[in-house]
Amino acid sequence: MNKKFYITTAIDYSNDVIHVGHSYQKLLADVLARYHRLIGDETYFLTGTDEHGQKVEKSATEKGIEPKEFVDKIAEEDKREWKSLDISYDRFIRTTDEDHIKFAQEFYLKSKAAGDIYLSKYEGLYCEGCEAYLEESDLVDGKCPFHPNKEPQKLIEENYFFRLSKYQKFIEELLENNPSFVFPDSKRREILSFVKSGLRDFSVSRKNVKWGIPVPDDPEHTVYVWFDALINYLTFGVEKNCWPADIHVLGKDNQRFHAIFWPAMLKSAGYELPKTILVHDFFSLNGQKISKSLGNVIRPSELVAKFGADGVRYFFLRHGPLLGDVDITWNKLAEVYNADLANGLGNLVARVAKLCERTSAQYSVLSAQDKFSKEISKQLDNFRFDEALKIIWGWISKTDKKIEEVKPWVLEGEKLKEALKPWVAEIRKIATSLQPFLPGTAEKILGQFKGPKIGSSAPLFPRIK
Numbered sequence: 001m002n003k004k005f006y007i008t009t010a011i012d013y014s015n016d017v018i019h020v021g022h023s024y025q026k027l028l029a030d031v032l033a034r035y036h037r038l039i040g041d042e043t044y045f046l047t048g049t050d051e052h053g054q055k056v057e058k059s060a061t062e063k064g065i066e067p068k069e070f071v072d073k074i075a076e077e078d079k080r081e082w083k084s085l086d087i088s089y090d091r092f093i094r095t096t097d098e099d100h101i102k103f104a105q106e107f108y109l110k111s112k113a114a115g116d117i118y119l120s121k122y123e124g125l126y127c128e129g130c131e132a133y134l135e136e137s138d139l140v141d142g143k144c145p146f147h148p149n150k151e152p153q154k155l156i157e158e159n160y161f162f163r164l165s166k167y168q169k170f171i172e173e174l175l176e177n178n179p180s181f182v183f184p185d186s187k188r189r190e191i192l193s194f195v196k197s198g199l200r201d202f203s204v205s206r207k208n209v210k211w212g213i214p215v216p217d218d219p220e221h222t223v224y225v226w227f228d229a230l231i232n233y234l235t236f237g238v239e240k241n242c243w244p245a246d247i248h249v250l251g252k253d254n255q256r257f258h259a260i261f262w263p264a265m266l267k268s269a270g271y272e273l274p275k276t277i278l279v280h281d282f283f284s285l286n287g288q289k290i291s292k293s294l295g296n297v298i299r300p301s302e303l304v305a306k307f308g309a310d311g312v313r314y315f316f317l318r319h320g321p322l323l324g325d326v327d328i329t330w331n332k333l334a335e336v337y338n339a340d341l342a343n344g345l346g347n348l349v350a351r352v353a354k355l356c357e358r359t360s361a362q363y364s365v366l367s368a369q370d371k372f373s374k375e376i377s378k379q380l381d382n383f384r385f386d387e388a389l390k391i392i393w394g395w396i397s398k399t400d401k402k403i404e405e406v407k408p409w410v411l412e413g414e415k416l417k418e419a420l421k422p423w424v425a426e427i428r429k430i431a432t433s434l435q436p437f438l439p440g441t442a443e444k445i446l447g448q449f450k451g452p453k454i455g456s457s458a459p460l461f462p463r464i465k
């Protein structure tokens with residue numbers, strides 16, 4: 001039987017179309033999903049939109065339309081953005097989907113039956129940007145660290161609460177005893193130290209927010225948007241019988257929800273826990289945080305229009321914020337594109353193809369023996385997307401060097417054919433290993449080099465000025 005592999009990304013909040021900052025986690029998940037499909041695992045890849053809550057309600061009102069109409073548009077635009085980047089999800093889940101609403105309500109009742117949900121009064125701070133309650137200790141200069149331009153709201157309202165405090169020991173042990181539960185380890189330690197400062201119950205319903213899933217046994221309330229959103233992973237997982245998730249990929253602004261709230265919720269409702277929470281850092285653009293209020297939002301499709309899907313994928317996967325924040329500029333993107341793709345990979349492929357054409361020789365046909373490199377598998381199993389690409393680009397420059405040494409352009413006939421054989425094999429290996437990272441490019445190269453005849457074709461990465 002095939003091994004099952006279930007991977008998710010955070011679902012994007014529907015108050016606006018996604019921007020380039022959201023794309024990194026989709027790319028990481030996409031690479032892993034493609035890789036697991038390639039090695040024959042039964043793969044499930046989930047992404048989608050988080051459509052309820054106060055901020056969405058407000059954005060729709062500002063546009064003078066119903067929230068549902070508003071989120072329908074956002075979902076369609078988000079899907080277009082992901083398509084431009086070749087994100088190969090199996091389902092695009094929306095928290096307004098019927099199956100999710102039903103499942104979220106069932107989940108709520110299970111947790112309540114376990115004695116973990118009770119009615120009380122919330123008095124404290126709320127960040128509308130995060131749609132999350134804030135602790136005094138979270139504030140930086142009196143503001144939410146993720147929304148320094150927004151004044152936190154003071155809230156006093158009757159809410160249902162989830163007994164997170166009951167799971168203090170459980171979460172502590174989970175984080176302490178399972179080093180692989182959070183990647184990278186620095187994030188695990190950060191979360192653990194937050195947990196040790198003491199977990200407090202959190203609100204799971206809102207009374208003054210209409211746009212949400214009704215609390216099943218008290219429809220005056222709607223389910224708090226985070227509680228609703230997290231359950232999406234399980235909606236799909238239970239339907240497809242692929243729960244528990246192998247990996248949840250998300251940005252660091254979501255790490256507490258996924259590494260603390262979510263496992264406690266699952267334990268409460270009687271489900272298994274996901275295996276790994278993969279947390280990444282953030283992009284900035286020209287030294288600025290990417291945000292609507294700063295007016296510097298770029299959509300992935302705008303980058304794709306200039307650099308191609310694989311140009312963008314390469315840059316992000318090789319230089320993205322895997323283990324630390326990263327600043328991007330258009331210049332940096334263009335530089336990397338020209339150096340590594342137009343010159344590096346593109347040039348090597350064009351060069352060898354041209355020589356092959358000259359010999360008009362027959363080559364062995366690409367076969368199932370051209371398997372995915374173990375070296376690259378190892379890097380992907382350790383989530384080192386950047387290292388994997390570094391290794392592949394090492395093969396490219398090594399082959400380039402070899403060609404310079406052998407000087408095949410002075411060779412003819414059989415001699416030229418013999419000289420080309422190992423390079424054809426190397427290019428096939430490179431393209432095979434590139435499949436999860438640069439799927440379009442890999443397909444083109446494998447098509448061009450599948451044999452028996454190999455010839456030139458259009459440049460893979462035209463230079464950018």
Ligand SMILES: [Zn+2]
Pocket residue numbers: 127128129130131144145146147
């Ligand atoms: Zn915030």
